[in-house]
Amino acid sequence: MTIDAVIFDIGNVLIEWQPERHYDAVIGEARRREMFETVDLHAMNDRVDQGANFRETIAATADHYPEFKDEILMWYFDWIKMAAPAIPGSVAILRALRAKGIPVFALTNFGIESFEFAETKYPFLMEFDRRYVSGRMGCVKPHSLIFEMVEADCHIAPKALLFTDDRLENLDMAASRGWQTHLFDGPRGWADRVVSEGLLTAKDLSAAGF
Known part of the structure; x- marks a missing residue:
């Protein structure tokens, strides 16, 4: 798919x-x-x-x-x-996907001011194509509304979205809406998933510093 x-x-x-x-x-x-x-x-x-x-x-x-x-x-x-440190392997995957021209979004439970502060410490937070920050949206995961808002904004069919999160309840809600999901338990497993989906190759990951 x-x-x-x-x-x-x-x-x-x-x-x-x-x-x-x-x-x-x-x-x-x-x-x-x-x-x-x-x-x-x-x-x-x-x-x-x-x-x-x-x-x-x-x-x-x-x-x-x-x-x-x-x-x-x-x-x-x-x-x-x-909120530290950054997880370098995940940052490398983010950048490898963007280098291939694949749209990459953030969907996060994060406060308004704390996210603005995090941007000053972690520049990669500015690199997403779209950023869905709960504090700005007025609702949080795992409530259905925040997933509905993402779908309405990006105009991409749920089945064409691949979402990784470390919390199963967030993934369960996304999956109930038709999203494809991956339970994050480390960068290696996430890298394997995006490769298996045909989004990246091992060479792409290596070029991004994975």
Whole structure:
């Protein structure tokens, strides 16, 4: 089946997103566990991904939990250290696809301000043909609406879209709409998939630095 566009998730596909790992390194695992058991920081981040102001949302949460205020504020001040490092193999696949003239899109749960900051640190985020950022769209994966919005904007048949994401619930929703999907578990498997689809060759990947 012909693929007309390839769609990348960003977090844990192109950029590692491991806030717990950063907190463990800075405040220790015990303190991090205590905080995460008390404060739903991922729910806080979901609000940012839906379009809430990045700094204000984190500050409001920090004010609500004074016993963890300094640590919660790290979600803002240390955010780029949590969203790191880039995953070079995935970046190479992105660039190899674009070099072959294959449209490449991003579909990501990401806040408005945090995405703008990430662009300054990861220039490859500017290289997509289209970028679907949840904070700008007002809805997040895995809700059906965000996939509908992508289809309406790109005017490509769902069966001609190949989407990779590290979260199964996002892929399940995409597949239910007819998208072709790939569960990302590392660049090697993703590279093998795009080669098997006839989108790239091993030579193409090598030329892109894979």
